[in-house]
Amino acid sequence: SQTIHQWPATLVQPVGSPLSLECTVEGTSNPNLYWYRQAAGRGLQLLFYSVGIGQISSEVPQNLSASRPQDRQFILSSKKLLLSDSGFYLCAWSGHSWSNSPLHFGNGTRLTVT
Amino acid sequence: AQTVTQSQPEMSVQEAETVTLSCTYDTSESDYYLFWYKQPPSRQMILVIRQEAYKQQNATENRFSVNFQKAAKSFSLKISDSQLGDAAMYFCAYRANNDMRFGAGTRLTVKP
Numbered sequence: 249s250q251t252i253h254q255w256p257a258t259l260v261q262p263v264g265s266p267l268s269l270e271c272t273v274e275g276t277s278n279p280n281l282y283w284y285r286q287a288a289g290r291g292l293q294l295l296f297y298s299v300g301i302g303q304i305s306s307e308v309p310q311n312l313s314a315s316r317p318q319d320r321q322f323i324l325s326s327k328k329l330l331l332s333d334s335g336f337y338l339c340a341w342s343g344h345s346w347s348n349s350p351l352h353f354g355n356g357t358r359l360t361v362t
Numbered sequence: 363a364q365t366v367t368q369s370q371p372e373m374s375v376q377e378a379e380t381v382t383l384s385c386t387y388d389t390s391e392s393d394y395y396l397f398w399y400k401q402p403p404s405r406q407m408i409l410v411i412r413q414e415a416y417k418q419q420n421a422t423e424n425r426f427s428v429n430f431q432k433a434a435k436s437f438s439l440k441i442s443d444s445q446l447g448d449a450a451m452y453f454c455a456y457r458a459n460n461d462m463r464f465g466a467g468t469r470l471t472v473k474p
Contacts, residue, residue, distance in 0.1 A: 280460055284464075289469075291465055291467050294464075297462075299460055340407075348412065350412055351397075352409075
């Protein structure tokens with residue numbers, strides 16, 4: 249069966265520090281991968297999605313970047329965090345090019361920028 | 363751009379009663395898929411139900427069912443025999459190709 253791992257679960261970082269959140273998927277190949285951000289009590293904002301290695305689509309211009317160095321690995325990064333980057337970050341995967349395939353989510357990372 | 367709107371920020375229901383959560387969407391696509399997700403306090407996103415736009419029959423999963431009105435671009439979720447464990451945030455989602463969009467969510471409270 250397929251599983252998705254996302255870490256760390258919680259992170260507290262000072263303003264101006266770098267960020268690296270990692271997500272890996274097991275049990276499937278060539279998945280679509282997604283990064284979402286959820287502000288407190290709000291909906292999910294799509295940040296990036298990837299349909300293959302090295303292929304990244306950015307939805308919102310911001311202080312963050314994403315990379316996909318391997319088929320089942322998706323990384324969210326920042327060189328210098330801002331206070332506004334605080335939030336709950338969710339990684340997800342879905343079947344490639346199968347529009348009826350739902351997203352399967354990781355457990356999320358709660359990021360607090362101080 | 364596709365948008366998903368949930369007009370009810372909060373809803374409440376008495377245990378064992380029925381509640382309906384509303385969702386509308388805007389799209390120019392003819393082939394797409396719709397989903398409802400549940401997010402309990404643990405913040406884990408849990409798929410509740412899905413609907414293919416080309417199917418006229420409304421999807422049903424145990425106590426959960428949808429009312430899909432394609433012409434009106436409406437996709438509501440009905441929860442029957444509500445249970446305390448149904449208390450959560452509920453998100454409506456739309457997918458066409460690789461794009462997946464979510465509504466702002468509805469917080470459902472279940473009263474004992």
